[in-house]
Amino acid sequence: MNWSLFFDLTVSGLTLGSLYALIALGYSMVYGILKLLNFAHGDVYMIGAFMGWFALHGLGGPISPDVGAWIVTALMFLAAMAGCGVLGVVIERFAYRPLRDAPRIAPLISALGVSFFLQNSALLLFGAAFRDYDSFDLIGVRTRHVGNVYLATPQILTVIGAIVLMIALTLVVARTTVGKAMRATSFDREAAAMMGIDVDRVISFTFFIGSALAGAAGVMFGLVFGQIYHYMGFIAGLKGFTAAVIGGIGSIPGAMLGGLAVGLLESYATGYLPQGSTFQNLYVFAVLIAVILVRPSGLLGRAAIQKV
Amino acid sequence: MVDLPERPDALQTPRVGVDEWVAAHEERVGRRTGLPGLIERGWNWLPPFGKLAVCVVPAALLPLLMSEENLARYAVYTLFYALMGLGLNIVVGFSGLLDLGYIAFVGFGAYGYGILASTQFGNHWQAELAIPVVTVATAILGLLVGLPSRRLVGDYLAIVTLFFGQAFVVFVNNANRISFPHFGHVDLTGGANGLANIDPLNLFGYHVSSTRQYYYVALIAFALLVSALYFANESRTGRAWRALREDPLAAESMTIPVNRLKLMAFAFGAGVAGFTGAIYGSFQTGAFPGDYDVGLLITIYAVVILGGTGSLAGVALGAIIINCAPELLRSQHDASLLFYGVILVTILAKVRPWRLCAAFLAALVGFGFAVHAIADAAWPRLTAGHAQASGFLKGPIEAWVLLPRHPVKIADFAYVILIAAILLVTQLHGWRRLAVLVPTLYLAAMVWENLLVGQTAGATRLILLGALLVALMNARPQGLLGTARVEIV
Numbered sequence: 001m002n003w004s005l006f007f008d009l010t011v012s013g014l015t016l017g018s019l020y021a022l023i024a025l026g027y028s029m030v031y032g033i034l035k036l037l038n039f040a041h042g043d044v045y046m047i048g049a050f051m052g053w054f055a056l057h058g059l060g061g062p063i064s065p066d067v068g069a070w071i072v073t074a075l076m077f078l079a080a081m082a083g084c085g086v087l088g089v090v091i092e093r094f095a096y097r098p099l100r101d102a103p104r105i106a107p108l109i110s111a112l113g114v115s116f117f118l119q120n121s122a123l124l125l126f127g128a129a130f131r132d133y134d135s136f137d138l139i140g141v142r143t144r145h146v147g148n149v150y151l152a153t154p155q156i157l158t159v160i161g162a163i164v165l166m167i168a169l170t171l172v173v174a175r176t177t178v179g180k181a182m183r184a185t186s187f188d189r190e191a192a193a194m195m196g197i198d199v200d201r202v203i204s205f206t207f208f209i210g211s212a213l214a215g216a217a218g219v220m221f222g223l224v225f226g227q228i229y230h231y232m233g234f235i236a237g238l239k240g241f242t243a244a245v246i247g248g249i250g251s252i253p254g255a256m257l258g259g260l261a262v263g264l265l266e267s268y269a270t271g272y273l274p275q276g277s278t279f280q281n282l283y284v285f286a287v288l289i290a291v292i293l294v295r296p297s298g299l300l301g302r303a304a305i306q307k308v
Numbered sequence: 309m310v311d312l313p314e315r316p317d318a319l320q321t322p323r324v325g326v327d328e329w330v331a332a333h334e335e336r337v338g339r340r341t342g343l344p345g346l347i348e349r350g351w352n353w354l355p356p357f358g359k360l361a362v363c364v365v366p367a368a369l370l371p372l373l374m375s376e377e378n379l380a381r382y383a384v385y386t387l388f389y390a391l392m393g394l395g396l397n398i399v400v401g402f403s404g405l406l407d408l409g410y411i412a413f414v415g416f417g418a419y420g421y422g423i424l425a426s427t428q429f430g431n432h433w434q435a436e437l438a439i440p441v442v443t444v445a446t447a448i449l450g451l452l453v454g455l456p457s458r459r460l461v462g463d464y465l466a467i468v469t470l471f472f473g474q475a476f477v478v479f480v481n482n483a484n485r486i487s488f489p490h491f492g493h494v495d496l497t498g499g500a501n502g503l504a505n506i507d508p509l510n511l512f513g514y515h516v517s518s519t520r521q522y523y524y525v526a527l528i529a530f531a532l533l534v535s536a537l538y539f540a541n542e543s544r545t546g547r548a549w550r551a552l553r554e555d556p557l558a559a560e561s562m563t564i565p566v567n568r569l570k571l572m573a574f575a576f577g578a579g580v581a582g583f584t585g586a587i588y589g590s591f592q593t594g595a596f597p598g599d600y601d602v603g604l605l606i607t608i609y610a611v612v613i614l615g616g617t618g619s620l621a622g623v624a625l626g627a628i629i630i631n632c633a634p635e636l637l638r639s640q641h642d643a644s645l646l647f648y649g650v651i652l653v654t655i656l657a658k659v660r661p662w663r664l665c666a667a668f669l670a671a672l673v674g675f676g677f678a679v680h681a682i683a684d685a686a687w688p689r690l691t692a693g694h695a696q697a698s699g700f701l702k703g704p705i706e707a708w709v710l711l712p713r714h715p716v717k718i719a720d721f722a723y724v725i726l727i728a729a730i731l732l733v734t735q736l737h738g739w740r741r742l743a744v745l746v747p748t749l750y751l752a753a754m755v756w757e758n759l760l761v762g763q764t765a766g767a768t769r770l771i772l773l774g775a776l777l778v779a780l781m782n783a784r785p786q787g788l789l790g791t792a793r794v795e796i797v
Contacts, residue, residue, distance in 0.1 A: 108466070
């Protein structure tokens with residue numbers, strides 16, 4: 001067995017998996033609280049990548065940034081996360097909140113509309129050409145050797161960044177008052193409202209957090225893969241949702257696990273399976289079907305008990 | 309105390325999916341007056357086949373009035389959208405299953421017909437044989453996709469089918485490189501180049517080749533399908549589907565075989581999709597992977613949702629709107645006319661009384677000229693550009709709208725501000741809304757002239773489609789001709 005190839009695939013799988021996990025968290029939290037499949041989430045991620053790009057170029061560009069390279073990177077993350085968070089809140093406020101009591105299909109269609117709108121607005125405003133992050137100019141080309149494994153700086157940054165964000169999220173959900181309110185709302189929205197929880201505000205907060213994570217994932221994608229474009233949100237959103245479903249939708253550790261699983265799976269499929277680079281999505285799809293058939297509630301999800 | 313309906317036998321007819329109270333209430337409140345009311349009552353008075361005749365007979369005369377090119381753009385594609393919408397309506401409208409892989413079935417139909425009747429394999433089947441084979445094959449495929457999905461509820465089904473649609477696109481894109489164990493290398497779908505040279509329909513030795521002939525074929529198919537679906541919807545199965553849509557749990561406890569009905573809906577919808585796909589593929593004389601992607605899926609969803617899920621007439625209406633409006637947007641001149649026309653008509657219809665309406669229009673025009681004059685005096689560069697419009701619109705637009713010499717950046721910012729302004733307008737009421745609406749509309753005209761009008765064939769149409777979906781869901785979640793449903797808790 002070629003161990004060097006295996007470790008390279010593992011590293012790229014973990015990188016990809018971190019991105020998917022961050023996207024999946026947004027999906028999972030929104031689904032857990034609203035039972036809504038937020039199709040526009042992938043496009044929020046795309047907008048996040050563009051916001052990071054604009055922040056980078058607003059600060060002097062990758063070759064001669066106005067401040068230190070690491071400060072620029074941090075500001076890119078900050079801009080994308082804040083911008084996407086606000087975008088998510090606005091989307092919820094105008095496209096989903098009026099439909100909260102409508103039949104289930106209405107907010108889904110509304111979400112499809114938002115997705116279409118965001119994607120084509122990006123096409124209109126940013127053009128169809130790819131934009132380059134030039135992250136090598138920004139944070140260096142230095143690759144590290146660990147044994148005979150190569151690690152590029154953006155990859156390390158992505159994995160560590162994702163872990164930090166996930167720990168922060170877990171703490172927010174587990175330890176703070178608003179996290180408690182989120183858990184209560186996702187458990188039973190009506191009962192939570194009767195207990196004096198401002199459900200609208202909790203939902204807005206959920207959208208803010210989920211979209212901010214997607215924005216961070218967008219910037220990470222730009223740093224790792226270099227190129228961003230207006231259509232990148234669709235397939236990433238699909239993978240993110242797959243990750244959420246595989247891990248067990250509504251469960252935060254499940255989304256993390258699912259994201260890593262999908263990323264690793266995709267990476268290994270590319271490396272080992274026949275025609276893997278072409279059909280990687282089909283392999284992911286096959287695993288999704290298998291997981292749903294064996295454990296419909298996902299790996300870490302709890303089967304919902306339906307009360308009548 | 310329940311108000312009994314006026315007709316004593318009204319309670320005898322099973323009306324699954326319509327809440328009696330809501331229906332009675334809507335009848336009292338929603339009774340319209342004047343011309344719309346007359347049309348509505350006339351429409352409701354017609355028997356089902358009268359309705360079909362009212363739609364189909366004028367449509368049959370269309371080819372006499374239109375050129376071949378216009379017929380293809382406006383009429384034939386409308387019919388194809390309607391046909392695809394009818395199939396989707398079975399799955400989404402009748403039985404309430406969210407199938408986001410629907411368009412793959414249409415693609416399967418087109419590719420299947422292409423394999424049976426094109427130069428790819430040298431097969432040239434007669435259409436009367438090929439179309440049923442393709443239809444049945446697609447229905448079986450629908451059954452197979454439905455099998456793992458039958459355990460899935462709501463959104464899980466959506467994601468699995470969405471992935472299925474993606475898998476289909478990936479597959480047809482790459483199927484030219486697959487080697488099969490026994491047959492060796494077979495180029496099944498032509499890969500990214502697609503299947504070109506699909507035969508025109510050859511029905512019982514009669515060659516359908518011109519646009520006009522295709523139009524009639526599609527129209528006949530539409531009439532037949534609508535009739536068949538009408539009966540299906542009124543049948544035992546149709547009622548069971550609606551029961552399933554309303555409440556799967558209650559339906560199951562009433563001994564309705566939920567799983568079997570789901571599979572049936574899937575297979576029926578897929579069959580209609582395959583049927584449509586076969587005709588569509590032969591009309592386009594080719595099948596290409598990009599055609600059966602999410603873009604078309606969302607368009608067909610828009611057709612069904614806009615018209616009203618579950619309503620057959622709604623599908624036809626939705627197809628007309630969704631196909632013809634973007635087609636009009638393709639030409640810049642027509643697009644501008646449509647844009648300003650819709651705004652003007654909406655103002656005239658919505659702002660009452662007429663004195664307020666006149667004052668509003670005057671304020672709008674005055675505001676525009678004032679802004680233009682100020683900009684002209686202070687920053688001449690802001691008005692130095694030229695309108696892209698032609699004809700009688702050019703003069704007024706250049707005198708009224710801000711047209712910067714280098715519009716790109718300014719227009720981008722204006723676009724973002726415009727979205728914010730529109731969102732703000734939806735939150736205001738009364739005179740505040742009207743006051744904010746004046747600069748918003750002016751801004752809209754500016755964005756339109758500087759940014760959107762240049763992209764009418766591409767991004768603009770899709771942006772407007774997306775915005776339309778969101779707005780419609782907010783205003784009327786049940787669609788134009790759908791009936792409101794009440795969730796009973």
